[in-house]
Amino acid sequence: MRKFFKILLLSLLLILFGVSSIYAQQLNQKELFIPKLDYSHFKLDNGLEIYVFEDHKIPLAKFSIWYKVGSIDEPEGISGISHLLEHTMFLGTESLAKDQVHQLIKSVGGSNNAGTYYDYTTYYEEIPSAKLELAMAIEADRMRNLKVNPEEFYREREVVKQERRMRVENNIFSSSLEEIQAEAFKESPLHHQVIGWMEDINNITVEDIRDYYTRYYAPNNGVMVVSGDVDPQEVHTLAQKYYGSYQPQEIKRLEAIEPEQKSERIIKLKKMTQVPIIAMLYKIPKGDHPDMVAINALLDILVNNSTSRVKTELQQKKRMILEAGGFTVGLRKPGYALLYTVPMSEGIVYDVRYDFDQELEKLIEQGIKENELKIVKKRVLKDLIFSQKDISSAADTVATSVVRYNDPTLYQKNIQRLKNLTTKDIIRVAQKYFVRDNRTIGYILPKN
Structure with missing residues (x-):
């Protein structure tokens, strides 16, 4: 079985959703080999x-x-x-x-x-x-x-x-x-x-x-x-x-459509955890949508590396959080992006959420520096390329693209989209998808 979460909470957060940035920053774009998917x-x-x-x-x-x-x-x-x-x-x-x-x-x-x-x-x-x-x-x-x-x-x-x-x-x-x-x-x-x-x-x-x-x-x-x-x-x-002798079937799929969310939703959960967690879910489009590359770049800039906005401000400067990160669930139907922070204590949970929002708003209002964009492009490109590290991985990439979107070329399209990505694209998706009316917050609090 695949894709199930690990037992230990912090290990799960760090291993599954953390992104290594030190190695990525050392990469020169000319050194990155983009494999051709021959099949x-x-x-x-x-x-x-x-x-x-x-x-x-x-x-x-x-x-x-x-x-x-x-x-x-x-x-x-x-x-x-x-x-x-x-x-x-x-x-x-x-x-x-x-x-x-x-x-x-x-x-x-x-x-x-x-x-x-x-x-x-x-x-x-x-x-x-x-x-x-x-x-x-x-x-x-x-x-x-x-x-x-x-x-x-x-x-x-x-x-x-x-x-x-x-x-x-x-x-x-x-x-x-x-x-x-x-x-x-x-x-x-x-x-x-x-x-x-x-x-x-x-x-x-x-x-x-x-x-x-x-x-x-x-x-x-x-x-x-x-x-x-x-x-x-x-x-x-x-x-x-x-x-060859098997007959095709008529495939009927569910047509359930999620109504547009009009306001922020909040849920408070009491769990047997030593530390509180703030999980913020934002609805996003299908996984082959052109905006997905910009959305993943936004997560990288905001939470997914040691120099990200939230980690720099809330973890390194203010000492308010233990960890932060995020991931996207891209499917053949609209999916979601989940961003999380792990506050130092339950008493500052709402302060952390407020400061997180401030960092997101600052990014939108003050923009993204070109050098910051270059670094994030290298990191995201590195992840794309490492997903093709062997022939079996390349085959799985094509398979998931075909079963989801009937598009074996999505990998190449995403690399091209990444190369064409601008700071304006990242700010645009932040304004479009990462707004409070499109968000569901889960406050995961210690039961005792």
């Missing part, structure tokens, strides 16, 4: 898209199937079904017994896993390239022949419920974020987390799983990505052999 692309008659990335350095391959379905596709009452279905996919098919997928892949020296996010679900195998056909046959079988044994399904449902207890209910930040999101989003499926509400998980039936599986696990709702020591024509031939 072969095929599309079967049933709509299954195939992307192949060749790298013949070592005889290994990664095979993955990505489905365009996640928690934002879940109807009310069965939140968490995408993630529960991911677990169910390992319970067997008409020809594969429970856990046999793991055993087969392990027997050839490989490994496999899966992950569910807000807007996709993916399954992958890392194997010797000579065993590519095995991985492809397994995933083809699971795409259409899932067998749901009621007894095993309800046992697995209990496993997912326990996972929720551990990773959400017993985690300060995850449980707080869940409540803040629910306050911020009233109609959007972002009202709930990927893992879903406990009550909904407990009510999901075998019939629900079968219906959801049939509706979304279809070739025209999938993207196959293969990387490593592989031949594109062989991949195409095998894909046709194992997937």
Whole structure:
């Protein structure tokens, strides 16, 4: 499973959302190598898209199937079904017994896993390239022949419920974020987390799983990505052999539209934390929107490095906060940016929030220096490039862009947008999205 928060709160904040700035500042833009994303692309008659990335350095391959379905596709009452279905996919098919997928892949020296996010679900195998056909046959079988044994399904449902207890209910930040999101989003499926509400998980039936599986696990709702020591024509031939006979499905998606927020929302949460946290959620557009590059640059300037405005003023000068940071959730539907600060004590929580707002207003009113823009461009560009550090990472980048936006070129577009980024662009997005009427604040306070 991927993308779940760590147990320790401060470790989570520092590791997941911190950005290293010292190394980035040392980089010279001329030294930054922008990798070209070379791949072969095929599309079967049933709509299954195939992307192949060749790298013949070592005889290994990664095979993955990505489905365009996640928690934002879940109807009310069965939140968490995408993630529960991911677990169910390992319970067997008409020809594969429970856990046999793991055993087969392990027997050839490989490994496999899966992950569910807000807007996709993916399954992958890392194997010797000579065993590519095995991985492809397994995933083809699971795409259409899932067998749901009621007894095993309800046992697995209990496993997912326990996972929720551990990773959400017993985690300060995850449980707080869940409540803040629910306050911020009233109609959007972002009202709930990927893992879903406990009550909904407990009510999901075998019939629900079968219906959801049939509706979304279809070739025209999938993207196959293969990387490593592989031949594109062989991949195409095998894909046709194992997937070509599958019929496409009519894909119907939720059309829930989040009403425009008219005023700031505030929620106070009492948690077993040693320090208070202020979490500020701002609604932002879809992840492929041209404004996203400017939004991420704004976060870098405001909170996400040691020389950022908030850290310089509130942490280094005034000694009011222990930490600050932020991240964006960019999806095929409008997402959010979450910025946080960790005040020194509960007694200055509202002073910290006021001073944070002052730093944001100062940025808008006084502007951004050109040298500051150059530094942030280097940092953001470094992050973009490091996301392509190997062929598997490059393949995943293309896969997420295709399953979300049907655009394998988004990576290159974002680099060009970054190069064209101006200080006016950053100030414009600050004025447009980072306003109080578009904000939900969560004050996470010590219970004792």
